[in-house]
Amino acid sequence: MIGYQFMGKMHSHAYRDMPFFFKTSVKPVLKAISGRKEEAVRQAAEEFGWESYETDWRKMIEREDIDVIDIVTPNHTHAEIAIAAAEAGKHILSEKPLALNVEEAKQMYDAVQRNNVVHMICHNYRFAPAVQYAKKLIEEGRIGKIYHIRANYLQDFIMDPSFPLIWRLKKEVSGSGTLGDIGAHSIDLARFLVGEIGEVSGMMETFIKERPIADLTGGLSATTDLKEYGEVTVDDAVAFLARFDNGAMGTFEATRFAGGNRNKNKFEINGENGSIRWDMENMNNLDVYFTDSPPGLQGFRTINCTEEEHPYAGAYWPPGHIIGYEHTFINLIHSFITGISNNEATAPDFQDGVINQKVMEAVEQSALNKKWMKIQI
Numbered sequence: 001m002i003g004y005q006f007m008g009k010m011h012s013h014a015y016r017d018m019p020f021f022f023k024t025s026v027k028p029v030l031k032a033i034s035g036r037k038e039e040a041v042r043q044a045a046e047e048f049g050w051e052s053y054e055t056d057w058r059k060m061i062e063r064e065d066i067d068v069i070d071i072v073t074p075n076h077t078h079a080e081i082a083i084a085a086a087e088a089g090k091h092i093l094s095e096k097p098l099a100l101n102v103e104e105a106k107q108m109y110d111a112v113q114r115n116n117v118v119h120m121i122c123h124n125y126r127f128a129p130a131v132q133y134a135k136k137l138i139e140e141g142r143i144g145k146i147y148h149i150r151a152n153y154l155q156d157f158i159m160d161p162s163f164p165l166i167w168r169l170k171k172e173v174s175g176s177g178t179l180g181d182i183g184a185h186s187i188d189l190a191r192f193l194v195g196e197i198g199e200v201s202g203m204m205e206t207f208i209k210e211r212p213i214a215d216l217t218g219g220l221s222a223t224t225d226l227k228e229y230g231e232v233t234v235d236d237a238v239a240f241l242a243r244f245d246n247g248a249m250g251t252f253e254a255t256r257f258a259g260g261n262r263n264k265n266k267f268e269i270n271g272e273n274g275s276i277r278w279d280m281e282n283m284n285n286l287d288v289y290f291t292d293s294p295p296g297l298q299g300f301r302t303i304n305c306t307e308e309e310h311p312y313a314g315a316y317w318p319p320g321h322i323i324g325y326e327h328t329f330i331n332l333i334h335s336f337i338t339g340i341s342n343n344e345a346t347a348p349d350f351q352d353g354v355i356n357q358k359v360m361e362a363v364e365q366s367a368l369n370k371k372w373m374k375i376q377i
């Protein structure tokens with residue numbers, strides 16, 4: 001594993017807990033974790049349960065006792081690490097967004113294909129049992145032809161103008177702002193549940209243009225005593241319309257300025273025979289509405305997706321004994337490790353990463369040029 005903070009802790013936990021809940025023919029062995037600061041990475045290795053650590057990620061890739069590279073570093077490092085890992089024949093899990101731009105993402109996809117390694121991108125929200133069940137209902141035709149998806153991903157952690165200039169706010173490190181950080185998850189969910197997006201029309205805004213330079217960052221938190229300011233070079237908020245190839249309409253909004261919304265990742269899908277809606281902050285539940293319900297019983301009802309019938313839920317607790325954010329990662333890691341042991345593709349993979357990146361780039365171009373942009377897959 002390369003990187004050891006927010007997602008480093010999350011993925012470490014998932015590798016450790018996955019075999020506890022799932023029976024798999026292979027089990028992950030936590031060989032080594034890498035970071036640039038020796039004392040910090042040594043401590044992370046100890047706390048998260050890794051056998052050893054390295055201070056140069058290239059050494060990890062050279063090690064013959066390592067089969068898998070997991071990339072949990074900021075976005076500008078994903079391409080170089082993934083391409084080197086693929087060339088060394090390692091299977092790869094990369095955090096999202098796949099890269100800084102479409103060009104880099106394509107190079108990563110080429111490298112994993114050329115070297116025939118298993119590859120996956122960490123869009124964990126697909127792996128909530130309620131989302132998997134939504135997918136099943138859609139595939140079974142329960143809501144029929146889809147007319148709409150309405151997807152919002154709302155956070156508020158950078159609203160304070162004195163919140164520092166973390167790596168997520170610098171284009172050269174993150175590629176884009178809210179769009180790639182959280183909008184990417186909505187794009188991935190929409191492609192998973194509804195289908196491919198043909199064209200988009202977007203707008204983006206940066207409300208706070210300068211922020212104090214950060215001296216300590218990690219995850220979504222940061223502190224600074226510095227009085228020096230730097231430019232915010234990414235979007236604080238994005239909204240876009242999408243037309244899907246199957247005729248559905250999409251409206252998307254991602255922002256870190258929606259006060260009171262901590263991690264409000266939600267969607268509603270309306271089809272000819274019913275509707276489905278989900279909200280990450282209430283992630284075990286799926287609201288469903290079917291047009292064929294008897295008169296008097298029409299309306300949304302809430303399914304607590306903790307039964308055997310709900311994908312992945314059976315691996316955990318009895319019905320009604322709910323799971324949380326970290327379980328989406330455990331389920332994803334299960335899918336990744338199963339893919340490796342069967343030498344088969346896992347989804348979402350780097351090709352999904354490339355397509356998601358194309359949608360994001362089209363949204364950015366559209367916002368810049370104030371016109372609709374087509375997406376060529």
Ligand SMILES: NC(=O)c1ccc[n+]([C@@H]2O[C@H](COP(=O)([O-])OP(=O)(O)OC[C@H]3O[C@@H](n4cnc5c(N)ncnc54)[C@H](O)[C@@H]3O)[C@@H](O)[C@H]2O)c1
Pocket residue numbers: 002003004005006007008035036057071072073074075077095096097122123124181217218219220
């Ligand atoms: N799937 C999700 O829901 C989700 C959530 C948060 C973050 N992410 C993604 O995970 C990745 C990491 O985000 P995070 O929140 O864990 O970040 P973070 O700031 O908490 O941690 C980043 C880690 O990378 C290390 N690092 C930074 N620059 C490096 C470099 N040049 N070389 C080697 N190591 C370096 C840091 O020391 C740190 O250990 C990003 O791509 C982000 O978009 C995904």
